[in-house]
Amino acid sequence: MDGNTNTPYEVRSSEKLGRYLVSSRDLDPGDVILTEAPIIFGPKAMSDPELKMPCVGCYRPIFTDAGERCAKCGWPVCSGNCSGLTDTRHHGMECLILRSRAHCVVDNMADYYRHDALLALRCLLLQSVDAQRWKQILNMQSHMECRMPGTEAYEEAEEFIVEYLIKNFISKLDNDTKMKYLPEMSKELLHRICGIIDTNALEIRLPDGCELNGLYARTCIMEHSCIPNTKHTFNVNANSKKDLYSIIVKAVVHIPKGTNISTMYSHALWGTQARRQHLKDTKYFSCECPRCSDPTELGTYFSAMKCIGDGRKLCDGIHLPENPLDDETDWACSKCNAKVGNSQVNAIVVQMGEEVDNVLMMGGVISVLENLLCRLSTFLHSNHYHLYTIKHSLIQLYGRQSSYMSEDILDKKIVMCRDLISITTVLDPGNARLSLYKAVLHHELFSALLLKCKKVKSDGSIKKEEEIKPQIVEAKDAVYTAIEALRDDLEETSGKKLMNVLEKSKREYEIFCKEKNINI
Template sequence: MMGLENGITDIPYEVHSSEDLGRYLIAARDLMPGDLVLTERPLVFAPKALPDPEACMPCVGCYKPVLTDVGERCAKCGWPVCSGNCPGLRDVRHHAAECEVLSLRPDCVLDNMAEYYRHDALLSLRCLLLQKTDPENWKKLLEMQSHMECRTPGTESYDEADEFVVQYLMNNFINKFDGKLKKDVPESSKAILHRICGIVDTNALEIRLQQGTELLGLYSNTCVMEHSCIPNTKHSFVHSPKDKNDVFKITVKIVVPVVKGSHITTMYSHALWGTQARRQHLKDSKYFACKCQRCSDPTELGTYLSAMKCLGDGNNPCDGIHFPEDPLDDESDWACNKCKVKVSSSQVNMLISQMGEQVDNVQMMGGSVPTLENLLCRLSTFLHPNHYHIYSIKHSLVQLYGRQPNYMSQEYLDKKIKMCNDLINITKTLDPGNARLSLYRSVLQHELHSALVLTSKKANSDGSFKSDEDVKALLVEAKTAIEDALNCLKDDMEETAGKKLYAVIEKTKKEFEKYCKEKQLNI
């Protein structure tokens, strides 16, 4: 039924349900990469707050960042806008419907604006107003999972929603509803707002805009897809549609072969987090414990992304690797694969958390090569070379090696080539269809290309020139890398980051082709 609603005549999926999963999708036939699963318009969408809301807020009409202290305000409700002529201010899908509600609070302030103008509450308000603007979508919204059984008073999720959304909307706006608004929006209690907050937290998808702001959107069909840490679909959003009603329309496509009867999956966590971090995030935000193939495998599909080195028993050194004995048990001990030493989960979690803070701090400071190398050396004492904290450091280093004056030697290029290949192998294993890590893989292939081309131009270590065969071999590999870098981004062109990265890599490819032509090299 859902496929027909989206205009798909050959429905590629069936909707099933179970006690564990609720509703989910399975393939109605064999599906191949590129096959369309579904496409649909959002029920509702709204902006998230910007990182520094005291300085900058999204326009409530078009979501462009505006300076809060000097920017214009909506003439009716006083909320920050890019211009009084912004078309979104008069569009019911954007600001028009909520403006009537927001104008119930007449004051306009310049102090403590992040608390006064809470953009993170707008999605819940827009959901509530569907009763007036789109009753059919209101019905669809209420069919979505809210997990209210887990969001009871006293839980962190309930208390946060109550403080930052429910009380804010009730005290400032909803309690001031007059007869007409009460009639247009008959359900406006604290209970229904908490239910909406549950629906948003469980189902909302992030939409990144070209101007740097982010939205959250709710999609009634897409939300049925279950999570997997190795998803077989990728979704994208329409940002500049021919039909304005199609703005932020989602398209879900298959990225790896899916046989008939298999589950169609997406991912609600970060593909480069370790198993414990992913599962905790899913428990906290989506209220389920993931048991997918990757989570069930202590080696994470042979990538060792969470593995730690064994340091022995204090008397005898050991070069073994520590894995959780049961990765689906958060309290499981970590055991060495070579000796009898075990480490408690609490010790592992504390160590990984401390290391994560160090990595985050270095990355936030824009880590220099010496700083990154020093941290890599320290963490490598405890972590497997493929650990996700190590991956993060190496991903930064490969973008510095071969690009800064002091790090152009063949030694650094060799180090860069090895790091790139190692990280590419991990990335391909974890995300073979480029569903989640396409930008990471594209950057790695681009850096690999750069290192190979530079190597082809350098003399051998003994000072002799490279043979034509050696040069050609390096450039053939470089060509493969740059083509893969571009191919990885084919489904990311609606995203700002994807479009910018594609332009950079396309320029590199043209320079490479020009170089090969000048050297009369047929690659």
């Protein structure tokens, strides 16, 4: 148990879960379970590191061809006066190590300045800066038994972090500096640090588009569930240095006393096979949560296939895994005796996923999306996650192009929105992981309903209040639900932008009601 009896959680341990958190009292949605500052944090490489890199002092994005350099180590910075350059929580300590490489470059900068390696270096430096935080790092799971030489995780860490840091910096230090700042240093220790980061780090998205990885002592022991009962946010605009990047974990559903407190380390809009494989590859465990254990994924049929019969006759049944926790399970039809092997299902789904990705990369052409939706619907349940992705793109296009604004198209969009909202609500009842999706879905529902209310009838007459009032009521509920869904996402750029759109739509709704003299 945790030593502080006032906390809303207890720390327990078991052979299966290791250490984990349990609610020490009944918790309601919105209750803060814990708030903690990071042990340590560091920048990630940007999506196009040859174009932009994060400043090592404050993490603001800087253009590589025009940015300034740290006067001591040569790493790209936003300004030579950046306060983070001398702050030991940011660049101040690592600069002593990085300056051991004397040269700077302007070409192939992504290989020369590897920002992903800085967090591992900062962790190592804790041994000389803060013994308590260093101990907290070493107490975290590294899963080195799963990261032996020859594994993909080991070889990636070896090439991109371990060898990079040792060859370019640590090997160049004189003995006095090494003993002062890195008294414990070996390739094995650095690999262990990489394992700790990969297993425990949380991604912190900053408003300007940069991302950090942070390690948190308490948060990292929360159990995983594909239906998490908490949501976490980060304080990225803290006035106090000690609060910078602190994490706030809140309950999103009612959590009875004694319930395991959970978060999610995978994507809520992946199917069971994809989620479980991702967790095995990155977190080294097999998820057995209620969603993963249920062949129907809580009645959503989010991974279900349509039966195509036994070769003699067609069947309108549904193929589901007989045991979703078994990687070699057969998929059985709900109506006939047809069975399909798991490997065959996986190959089909992967191929379809590639088709969906390719179409979306083309920029989202309605006719192409509709054709793909029609073709994949032959094989997949209407709620399948590949079809969810296509429909989510279509609803953002319907009603915005002149040839796709008819009453029939709006009706199709409304049905799609309602269906996707229903699925999303089941998969994320507490709005823990899919808040942006939920906001978009409700906003698109609002847009279609309001646009339909504004359309004149086929005879050219304007619709009367009693004809449109049900749609107006639903539209109001939709836009207010969308706004509420974003309540905890306003520090992120995407959340802010979407909220601005929602506020504009809300005003549009109010103006329409005022003009029509409609009181809801």
